[in-house]
Amino acid sequence: MNIVISNASDTPIYAQIVECICREIANGALREGDMMPSIRSLAKDLSVSVITTKKAYEQLEARGYIETRAGKGSFVSARSGALALEHKISGMEQHLLAAIDISRELGMNADELKQRLDALFGEV
Amino acid sequence: MNIVISNASDTPIYAQIVECICREIANGALREGDMMPSIRSLAKDLSVSVITTKKAYEQLEARGYIETRAGKGSFVSARSGALALEHKISGMEQHLLAAIDISRELGMNADELKQRLDALFGEV
Amino acid sequence: MNIVISNASDTPIYAQIVECICREIANGALREGDMMPSIRSLAKDLSVSVITTKKAYEQLEARGYIETRAGKGSFVSARSGALALEHKISGMEQHLLAAIDISRELGMNADELKQRLDALFGEV
Amino acid sequence: MNIVISNASDTPIYAQIVECICREIANGALREGDMMPSIRSLAKDLSVSVITTKKAYEQLEARGYIETRAGKGSFVSARSGALALEHKISGMEQHLLAAIDISRELGMNADELKQRLDALFGEV
DNA sequence: GTGGTCTAGACCACG
DNA sequence: GTGGTCTAGACCACT
Numbered sequence: 165m166n167i168v169i170s171n172a173s174d175t176p177i178y179a180q181i182v183e184c185i186c187r188e189i190a191n192g193a194l195r196e197g198d199m200m201p202s203i204r205s206l207a208k209d210l211s212v213s214v215i216t217t218k219k220a221y222e223q224l225e226a227r228g229y230i231e232t233r234a235g236k237g238s239f240v241s242a243r244s245g246a247l248a249l250e251h252k253i254s255g256m257e258q259h260l261l262a263a264i265d266i267s268r269e270l271g272m273n274a275d276e277l278k279q280r281l282d283a284l285f286g287e288v
Numbered sequence: 289m290n291i292v293i294s295n296a297s298d299t300p301i302y303a304q305i306v307e308c309i310c311r312e313i314a315n316g317a318l319r320e321g322d323m324m325p326s327i328r329s330l331a332k333d334l335s336v337s338v339i340t341t342k343k344a345y346e347q348l349e350a351r352g353y354i355e356t357r358a359g360k361g362s363f364v365s366a367r368s369g370a371l372a373l374e375h376k377i378s379g380m381e382q383h384l385l386a387a388i389d390i391s392r393e394l395g396m397n398a399d400e401l402k403q404r405l406d407a408l409f410g411e412v
Numbered sequence: 413m414n415i416v417i418s419n420a421s422d423t424p425i426y427a428q429i430v431e432c433i434c435r436e437i438a439n440g441a442l443r444e445g446d447m448m449p450s451i452r453s454l455a456k457d458l459s460v461s462v463i464t465t466k467k468a469y470e471q472l473e474a475r476g477y478i479e480t481r482a483g484k485g486s487f488v489s490a491r492s493g494a495l496a497l498e499h500k501i502s503g504m505e506q507h508l509l510a511a512i513d514i515s516r517e518l519g520m521n522a523d524e525l526k527q528r529l530d531a532l533f534g535e536v
Numbered sequence: 537m538n539i540v541i542s543n544a545s546d547t548p549i550y551a552q553i554v555e556c557i558c559r560e561i562a563n564g565a566l567r568e569g570d571m572m573p574s575i576r577s578l579a580k581d582l583s584v585s586v587i588t589t590k591k592a593y594e595q596l597e598a599r600g601y602i603e604t605r606a607g608k609g610s611f612v613s614a615r616s617g618a619l620a621l622e623h624k625i626s627g628m629e630q631h632l633l634a635a636i637d638i639s640r641e642l643g644m645n646a647d648e649l650k651q652r653l654d655a656l657f658g659e660v
Numbered sequence: 661g662t663g664g665t666c667t668a669g670a671c672c673a674c675g
Numbered sequence: 676g677t678g679g680t681c682t683a684g685a686c687c688a689c690t
Contacts, residue, residue, distance in 0.1 A: 176680060190393070202662060213682050218663080226474065233543065234663045235689035256390040260408050263383035266376055269314070274409045278402050284384050285398045295481065300674060337675055424665060438641070450677060461667050466678080482678045483674035504638040508656050511631035514624055517562070522657045526650050532632050533646045548689060585690055667685075674677075 165193060165201065169210050177212055181220035189229060189240060190248035200230055200238040289317060289325070293334050301336055305344035313353060313364060314372040324354055324362040413441060413449065417458050425460055429468035437477060437488060438496040448478055448486040537565060537573065541582050549584055553592035561601060561612060562620040572602055572610040 167184040169177055188194040201209070203217040210217070221238055224230045228247055232238040241247075267277045291308040293301055312318040324345070325333070331341040345362055348354045352371055356362040365371075391401045415432040417425055436442040449457070451465040458465070469486055472478045476495055480486040489495075515525045539556040541549055560566040572593070573581070579589040593610055596602045600619055604610040613619075639649045 178680080204662080215683090216681065219680090221663090231544070232663070233546075233689090235548075235661085236543070237662060252390055252394060256387050256394070257404070257408060259383040259387035259390070260405055261412070263380050263387065264405070264409050264412060266380040266383070268412075270373075270376060270380070274406060277409070278405060280381070281384050281388070281402060281405060282398060284381060285388050285401065288385070288388060288392075295484070296479070298481075300483075302674080340675060343674090426665080452677080463668090464666065467665090469678090480678070481674095483676085485677060500638055500642060504635050504642070505652070505656065507631045507635035507638070508653055509660070511628050511635065512653070512657055512660060514628040514631070516660075518624060518628070522654060525657070526653060528629070529632055529636070529650060529653060530646060532629065533636055533649070536633070536636060536640075550689080588690060591689090662690075663688090665685100665687075668683095670680100670682075672678105672680075674679105 167206075167210065169212065177210075178216050178219040178223065181206075181210070181217060182223050185220070185224060186229060186248055186251065189244050190252055194240050194244075196240050196242050196244055198240045200240065202237055291330075291334060293336065302340050302343040302347065305330075305334070305336075305341060306347050309344070309348060310353065310372055310375065313368050314376055318364050318368075320364050320366050320368055322364045324364065326361060415454075415458065417460065425458075426464050426467040426471065429454075429458070429465060430471050433468070433472060434477065434496055434499065437492050438500055442488050442492075444488050444490050444492055446488045448488065450485055539578075539582060541584065550588050550591040550595065553578075553582070553584075553589060554595050557592070557596060558601065558620055558623065561616050562624055566612050566616075568612050568614050568616055570612045572612065574609060 165185075165188055167181060167188075169180050169184075171177070173180060175183075185194065185200075194200075200206075200221070203221055204214055207214045207217040221230065221232060225232050225238070228241055229244045230238045231241045264277065267280075272280075289309075289312055291305060291312075293304050293308075295301075297304060299307075309318065309324075318324075324330075327341045327345055328338055331338045334341070345354065345356065349356055349362070352365055353368045354362045355365045388401065391404075396404075413436055415429060415436075417428050417432075419425070421428060423431075433442065433448075442448075448454075448469070451469055452462055455462040455465040469478065469480060473480050473486070476489055477492045478486045479489050512525065515528075520528075537557075537560055539553060539560075541552050541556075543549075545552060547555075557566065557572075566572075572578075575589045575593055576586055579586040582589070593602065593604065597604055597610075600613055601616045602610045603613045636649065639652075644652075
């Protein structure tokens with residue numbers, strides 16, 4: 165697992181943790197059934213409050229990525245992989261839609277937009 | 289001018305005002321040199337606090353969209369049009385880049401992504 | 413509004429608050445669009461920590477009963493009434509199903525069970 | 537004896553064991569005077585900690601279902617059958633009462649409630 | 661050891 | 676005034 169937190173970021177710490185863990189699940193670094201680090205040990209590792217890691221885990225559980233059992237720990241849920249994939253695709257489509265929206269306001273047509281996309285795809 | 293505010297939105301009201309005015313500038317509804325409504329009259333129109341409209345105007349001035357002269361009012365700045373255009377294009381490119389990023393993680397190539405873009409472009 | 417909390421109960425305080433408020437919504441004491449008491453004032457009234465009332469409100473929001481806007485407060489959601497009704501009916505059916513389950517284990521048929529129900533209905 | 541434990545359940549494991557054994561007594565699978573499996577062998581069978589099965593046996597003894605003699609083992613108590621039956625009936629009545637409570641809040645009368653009960657009885 | 665709940669305080673952004 | 680986030684510490688139940 166590889167979680168990096170920035171205090172300077174404007175996104176809350178617990179949200180950063182959520183994102184990192186979602187990414188690890190999407191990457192396959194965390195797999196279905198795996199045990200998550202305990203909220204306390206993760207808090208220690210990241211030098212944040214236990215409450216902060218707990219909040220992150222609560223969000224992950226609410227979204228269905230993990231399942232938590234008192235006294236046992238938290239585990240990556242069976243449907244986590246599918247959820248992560250779904251989330252990724254919908255995120256991509258939202259960005260595309262937003263770009264399309266703006267391109268329309270700029271008076272661009274589909275071809276001009278695709279040309280732009282091509283240029284950016286090559287650059288990176 | 290056409291400014292609509294939603295209390296239900298999760299973006300702060302002052303930010304909504306900023307966005308609306310930027311859009312009006314980009315649309316050409318507000319043009320360089322035009323006089324802006326006074327902070328107080330706008331607050332009254334939108335049924336929000338004067339503090340809120342003041343904050344919006346401060347942001348607009350900080351970003352260079354408007355210029356405020358004490359005792360005279362606020363005016364759309366000379367470079368506002370260029371700024372709005374720039375902002376729009378950069379916004380669009382950021383969305384495209386974000387989509388490209390995710391598509392790479394999903395193992396898609398440029399053609400597959402463009403196909404997706406086409407489909408979405410057609411739908412809307 | 414009428415919220416009563418018991419420290420002696422084995423259900424967590426925040427859950428008690430959630431239940432009370434749901435009941436108020438179901439009763440019609442809280443209606444769609446109504447402003448909720450602020451988490452701080454409620455905490456003061458009930459002599460509990462702000463965190464506890466906050467947690468209750470978070471749960472209510474997650475279940476769709478209320479909507480919270482930073483800096484403005486929490487409001488009873490438009491669909492709250494329907495949700496409360498649904499929840500009540502499903503709760504009643506779950507109790508009936510549980511009773512049926514046990515009655516089957518006891519070798520009772522539908523008529524015997526209904527007889528029992530009648531007797532209890534009369535008593536209360 | 538037939539005890540099945542679910543780690544995914546939100547009820548504690550020791551409580552699940554208690555419930556299962558009560559059910560076995562109510563079913564007649566365990567009869568008065570029967571010897572219970574030893575705490576250690578049961579723990580091994582269920583792949584749980586000895587502490588957990590010990591806690592379950594303590595609860596069963598506290599409720600009068602079993603009796604433990606040091607060095608000899610645990611035995612199903614003489615009144616276990618009556619207790620199990622009693623417990624079942626009271627559980628059923630509690631569910632019925634809860635359903636009645638809610639039905640009253642919904643403005644239903646006895647006939648409407650019985651109709652609902654009939655429908656559910658038929659379904660299962 | 662694990663998580664679940666609760667406390668009393670703090671600073672921030674928004675209106 | 677409002678909620679959003681975070682801290683450091685506590686006690687409890689379960690394994």
